[in-house]
Amino acid sequence: MTTDATSRAIIHLDMDCFYAAIEVRDRPALRGKPVGVGGARDRRGVLTTCNYEARKFGVHSAMPTFMALQRCPNLIVLPTRFDVYRREAAVVREILHRFSPLVEPLSLDEAYLDVTAHPGAPGPLAQVIRDLIFQKTKLTSSAGIGPNKLIAKIASAMRKPNGQLEVAAAEVPGFMQDLPVREIWGIGEKTERRLEELGVKTCGELQRFSRPDLVDLFGKFGSELFDLCRGIDDRPVEPDRPRKSLSTEETFPSDLETLEQCEERLAELYQELMADLAQKETSRRVNKIFVKLKFADFSRTTAERAGLEPSLAGFRALLTEAFARTGKKVRLIGVGVRFAETPAAELQMALL
Ligand code: TTP
Ligand code: MG
Numbered sequence: 247m248t249t250d251a252t253s254r255a256i257i258h259l260d261m262d263c264f265y266a267a268i269e270v271r272d273r274p275a276l277r278g279k280p281v282g283v284g285g286a287r288d289r290r291g292v293l294t295t296c297n298y299e300a301r302k303f304g305v306h307s308a309m310p311t312f313m314a315l316q317r318c319p320n321l322i323v324l325p326t327r328f329d330v331y332r333r334e335a336a337v338v339r340e341i342l343h344r345f346s347p348l349v350e351p352l353s354l355d356e357a358y359l360d361v362t363a364h365p366g367a368p369g370p371l372a373q374v375i376r377d378l379i380f381q382k383t384k385l386t387s388s389a390g391i392g393p394n395k396l397i398a399k400i401a402s403a404m405r406k407p408n409g410q411l412e413v414a415a416a417e418v419p420g421f422m423q424d425l426p427v428r429e430i431w432g433i434g435e436k437t438e439r440r441l442e443e444l445g446v447k448t449c450g451e452l453q454r455f456s457r458p459d460l461v462d463l464f465g466k467f468g469s470e471l472f473d474l475c476r477g478i479d480d481r482p483v484e485p486d487r488p489r490k491s492l493s494t495e496e497t498f499p500s501d502l503e504t505l506e507q508c509e510e511r512l513a514e515l516y517q518e519l520m521a522d523l524a525q526k527e528t529s530r531r532v533n534k535i536f537v538k539l540k541f542a543d544f545s546r547t548t549a550e551r552a553g554l555e556p557s558l559a560g561f562r563a564l565l566t567e568a569f570a571r572t573g574k575k576v577r578l579i580g581v582g583v584r585f586a587e588t589p590a591a592e593l594q595m596a597l598l
Contacts, residue, residue: 253415254360255368256483258390258398259375261338261355262407265331266297267385269324280305281322287311294326294521298407328524334383335524341378345371348483353525358395360483369412376410393418396479400429418477423450430474432467440464449475492526493538493582494519501542501575505566508576512537512565515581516558523556523583531586532556537564538580547571556583 261267265283270276280300285291291311303318315321335354342349348360359375361368372389379387386408390401393415401411401421413421427449428438440463446452452475460468473479494515502508523532536550549568554560561581569576 254362254393255364256392256395256398257359257361257368257372257375258392258395258402259342259357259359259372259387260389260402260406261379261385261387263295263297263301264335264355264385265295265326266300268330268334269327270297271384272330276322279322280318280320281324282311282314283324283326285311286323286325287315291323293323296321326521328520331524334385337382338379338385338387341375341382345375348485350483351486358398358483369410372410372412394477394479395481395483396431396474397421397477399431400425422453422475422477423448425449427452427475430471431479432470432474437464437467449477488530488585491582491584492519492523493536493580494522495538495578495580495582497540497578498576501577502579503575505569508539508565508569508579509562511579512561512581513558515579516556516561519581519583520556532583533586534584535560535564536580536582536584537561537568538578538582539565539568539576540578540580541572541574542577543574544577545572545574550584 266281269283270281278299280297280303282293282296282300282305284293293305293307293309293311293314295307296305296314300314300318300321303321305314305318305321311323315323331354338355339349339351339357342357342359345364346359346361350358352358361371364371366374368391372391376387376389379385388402388406388408389410390398390403390405391410391412392398392401397413397418401413405411425448427433427441427446430449433441441447441452452471455463455472457469457472460472462468464471496511496515498511502511532555534550534552535554535556536548538546538548540546547568549564551560551564565579
């Protein structure tokens with residue numbers, strides 16, 4: 247059966263201050279206090295996120311920790327625990343899959359669901375999903391419900407934290423009218439500034455331009471803008487295609503000569519990999535870890551070990567092994583994981 251694009255029911259679900267909410271849940275004494283999660287000030291760290299109490303002071307994601315502490319001196323800064331976040335995200339993901347096979351994760355705490363085929367009305371359905379998530383995890387989430395991804399995503403942000411907003415197809419024109427153009431997916435600072443120069447701040451104002459006008463101004467994206475500013479978005483909800491591995495690597499400006507130098511860089515790459523893993527591959531079980539080295543003469547070697555969860559100690563052992571194979575100067579280090587073959591089955595097992 248093909249579904250008319252205008253009659254879809256899409257939910258955008260986003261956990262509230264996800265990492266911070268988990269830390270506060272696990273440390274009840276922190277309830278009501280401003281909490282950030284990320285790197286320590288003295289190590290030039292950056293916050294991954296913070297709770298809503300901290301946001302009142304102007305603290306936000308990606309802010310250097312020292313700056314966050316200037317704005318909010320009582321901020322409690324906790325280190326990240328990616329393994330815990332991944333586990334919670336997997337529980338959430340499993341709940342979402344009970345309601346539709348069409349779940350498209352945007353990050354570990356955010357996803358679109360196409361619930362068009364579900365017999366329930368989408369608004370109450372979103373409430374049921376959020377209640378279930380809370381029941382299982384004691385974490386709150388917010389949802390937007392609309393006829394497409396654009397509307398659903400914008401709507402969920404409007405009722406944060408712990409709320410939801412449904413925009414019916416008939417309400418879309420009114421919803422878009424006063425909406426700032428920057429809310430549209432694809433409009434960055436540059437486009438926003440150009441539009442402002444044209445006297446355009448809201449989607450309603452943008453609607454005065456014809457499609458050819460917008461193409462003249464913005465090229466191919468202009469044509470998309472013509473639809474988006476009217477709340478029209480035909481992008482389908484696309485479930486994840488499982489990848490086989492995830493890795494991160496760095497080529498160094500000058501070759502590394504000693505194992506100690508390599509170990510220092512390995513620790514940084516490990517942090518990056520873990521953050522990436524938490525964001526992109528929430529529910530997958532890792533069944534192999536590996537370290538890849540490329541040497542000054544461009545030859546390469548990979549050391550890997552099966553049956554290990556990723557840990558710094560595990561990667562260090564592999565680095566030592568790979569380094570000892572040649573003793574040549576190191577031009578690039580890569581660290582990565584390979585996933586178990588059948589993600590869905592693995593996940594079911596993990597949750598039993
Ligand atoms: P978001 O959903 O963007 O933020 P959030 O859940 O913390 O807060 P909100 O209530 O506004 O949704 O990101 C989800 C998690 O991803 C967040 O808890 C921490 C992590 N993250 C980073 O590591 N770096 C970042 O720059 C951002 C934005 C998020
Ligand atoms: Mg979130």
